[in-house]
Amino acid sequence: MRTMSRHTVERIFVAGHRGMVGSALVRALRERGDCQLVLRSRDELDLSDAAQVDAFFSENDIDTVYLAAARVGGIHANNSYPAEFIRTNLQIETNVIHHAWRYQVKRLLFLGSSCIYPRNAPQPMREEYLLSGALEPTNEPYAVAKIAGIKLCESYNRQYGTDFRSIMPTNLYGPGDNFHAQDSHVLPALMRRFHDAHQSHQQEVQVWGSGEALREFLYVDDMAHACLWLMDQPREVLDQLTSPQCSHINAGSGEEIRIASLAIQVAEVMGYEGHIVFDRSKPDGTPRKLLDSTRLRSLGWEPVIDLREGLQRTAEDFLAAHAAHPMMHVFSDVRDGRRTRDIPRLRL
Numbered sequence: 220m221r222t223m224s225r226h227t228v229e230r231i232f233v234a235g236h237r238g239m240v241g242s243a244l245v246r247a248l249r250e251r252g253d254c255q256l257v258l259r260s261r262d263e264l265d266l267s268d269a270a271q272v273d274a275f276f277s278e279n280d281i282d283t284v285y286l287a288a289a290r291v292g293g294i295h296a297n298n299s300y301p302a303e304f305i306r307t308n309l310q311i312e313t314n315v316i317h318h319a320w321r322y323q324v325k326r327l328l329f330l331g332s333s334c335i336y337p338r339n340a341p342q343p344m345r346e347e348y349l350l351s352g353a354l355e356p357t358n359e360p361y362a363v364a365k366i367a368g369i370k371l372c373e374s375y376n377r378q379y380g381t382d383f384r385s386i387m388p389t390n391l392y393g394p395g396d397n398f399h400a401q402d403s404h405v406l407p408a409l410m411r412r413f414h415d416a417h418q419s420h421q422q423e424v425q426v427w428g429s430g431e432a433l434r435e436f437l438y439v440d441d442m443a444h445a446c447l448w449l450m451d452q453p454r455e456v457l458d459q460l461t462s463p464q465c466s467h468i469n470a471g472s473g474e475e476i477r478i479a480s481l482a483i484q485v486a487e488v489m490g491y492e493g494h495i496v497f498d499r500s501k502p503d504g505t506p507r508k509l510l511d512s513t514r515l516r517s518l519g520w521e522p523v524i525d526l527r528e529g530l531q532r533t534a535e536d537f538l539a540a541h542a543a544h545p546m547m548h549v550f551s552d553v554r555d556g557r558r559t560r561d562i563p564r565l566r567l
């Protein structure tokens with residue numbers, strides 16, 4: 220076990236730093252510039268391997284951990300790989316949280332997800348609704364692993380006096396997202412599909428579900444700032460807002476949008492002008508998902524990037540990373556407020 224600190228600057232391990240949230244955390248921490256980042260790719264450190272995680276913490280004298288590594292995906296990926304979603308996430312959480320305690324990490328932030336709440340939870344969802352009803356079946360294994368992560372943090376806090384915190388983000392999007400057409404979340408999947416449709420002059424794009432489900436979205440850099448904000452709070456302040464067995468904090472934008480309206484906005488940003496058809500034979504997932512972020516707001520945090528701005532930034536990143544550039548003029552039009560395209564036609 221570590222017995223003596225060998226450094227004066229805070230050493231922060233961002234687990235999953237190449238992912239969408241992890242890379243936003245790295246941007247935010249670098250901008251602040253008052254810490255030393257310790258970063259390892261999955262090839263260098265497989266967090267599902269307990270021996271590797273033990274060796275890493277024993278050698279690196281870490282003060283603070285942001286646990287943003289996970290097996291993540293949308294409805295299709297969750298349905299196709301349920302065993303992988305529950306097993307890998309449980310392994311990563313158990314290994315990182317246990318070794319953070321073992322090697323005397325001062326503070327850890329575990330990132331969960333809004334899918335921890337019951338499918339039919341009252342809206343907006345407050346932290347105390349956790350474990351009050353049945354979960355959404357399509358991502359239950361993932362949600363169970365995320366609930367276990369919260370309970371791991373709480374149990375280590377209660378038994379060993381650690382300061383392990385948990386934050387539950389709403390649906391996130393932004394640079395570095397997974398833009399796979401099927402295995403990703405709804406927003407980046409729509410971006411990919413409308414882009415492909417625009418490039419290949421398709422007349423019609425099919426969207427899973429009825430389009431009626433309501434969702435909340437938060438831009439990933441706002442989320443990263445929420446994480447830093449939460450970690451900056453003194454323990455005593457958080458203790459007044461939480462309890463030992465209900466310690467997690469929600470993080471959402473507070474804005475809801477129907478999937479049909481989201482599809483229209485994404486199509487506009489991507490320059491797609493054809494039809495949008497909703498495939499009602501495919502699942503909608505939870506009908507409505509809005510977090511109550513009163514606790515986090517009461518600490519003074521609030522988001523600054525609205526959906527339109529966030530979509531434009533995300534699309535720019537998508538095009539730079541994944542696509543040829545002939546559509547870049549679309550974003551100039553949107554930015555300058557000189558929208559020349561019709562809103563895409565909707566078929567319900």
Ligand SMILES: NC(=O)c1ccc[n+]([C@@H]2O[C@H](COP(=O)([O-])OP(=O)(O)OC[C@H]3O[C@@H](n4cnc5c(N)ncnc54)[C@H](OP(=O)(O)O)[C@@H]3O)[C@@H](O)[C@H]2O)c1
Nearest residue numbers: 235237238239240261265266267288289291332388390391
């Ligand atoms: N995206 C959302 O909408 C959303 C919403 C709510 C909560 N969250 C939570 O936020 C966190 C980050 O999500 P994200 O969207 O940033 O996911 P992401 O882009 O898929 O990033 C996940 C990261 O975890 C790493 N990872 C996965 N398995 C690993 C392993 N065995 N060892 C080491 N690293 C491993 C991945 O490494 P590779 O780069 O090598 O694959 C990747 O860098 C997750 O806990 C997720 O549940 C996300």
